Ligand code: C2E
């Protein structure tokens with residue numbers, strides 16, 4: 001609208017209004033979906049790079065529509081964050097995911113195989129909530145899941161919180177035995193000394209870096225460096241977006257522990273994930 005007078009803004013009015021109407025509709029749609037329980041969790045396996053055993057699953061939320069289409073999280077999580085609706089939605093996600101992991105681990109126990117971990121994404125808003133650790137504790141107790149089998153995934157940017165509540169919450173969680181993953185690592189602004197002091201035990205290398213492995217030498221060198229730093233801090237390393245077996249081999253050779261990506265499986269519905277889990281390893 002620079003220098004164009006009040007009419008320029010009017011020129012955008014219809015589109016702006018349409019946008020506002022759409023997000024208002026989405027907002028009340030989110031409320032309705034929460035009330036009706038129409039969200040769904042998909043699960044994507046996180047796999048040991050060396051032998052293909054399933055170490056766990058990441059829960060990824062979806063919003064199925066009456067017409068059969070599915071709204072991906074990128075299209076409603078930011079809105080839910082902005083409106084605060086992420087708090088009740090996040091609570092539902094946490095409860096559903098921990099409950100599912102507890103069920104899976106009953107099966108695993110009966111089969112005499114190691115339990116799986118469940119990774120749950122948490123938003124900045126949830127992390128800053130002083131009641132968050134208690135909420136996690138209650139979810140674990142109600143599900144009957146040992147804290148050692150829950151991983152909370154937090155992004156670097158969600159930890160930038162002036163009051164420091166997010167970090168205090170993560171510290172409380174790690175002390176109680178819950179694992180913390182630093183998600184999308186490399187895309188934020190963390191300095192290395194900051195990383196040293198964070199209450200995290202796992203680093204997830206963002207897909208953007210994994211994409212260049214092994215063909216782009218500079219990208220590959222960077223990933224190798226990240227893995228080296230993680231190892232020197234005794235952090236576990238998960239590579240995101242592993243799509244080819246060349247990537248898998250290169251990442252394993254560089255010392256990454258686990259991988260997640262289309263090479264192994266796409267995020268899938270709970271019954272499919274259960275079948276995959278019972279089959280043992282994926283590749
Ligand atoms: P994220 O936490 O980085 O999740 C990984 C995303 O990469 C997922 O997208 C997953 O489907 C996708 N992905 C996994 N492997 C591959 C691969 O090999 N190739 C490609 N191209 N993509 C792969 P999704 O499920 O659409 O989720 C997008 C983002 O939405 C997530 O990124 C996360 O930030 C957010 N999100 C998803 N579920 C939740 C949730 O339950 N709570 C919160 N707060 N955020 C969530």
Ligand code: CA
Pocket residue numbers: 058121153183
């Ligand atoms: Ca994640």
Ligand code: CA
Pocket residue numbers: 183184204206240
């Ligand atoms: Ca991620």
Ligand code: CA
Pocket residue numbers: 184206207240
């Ligand atoms: Ca990512």
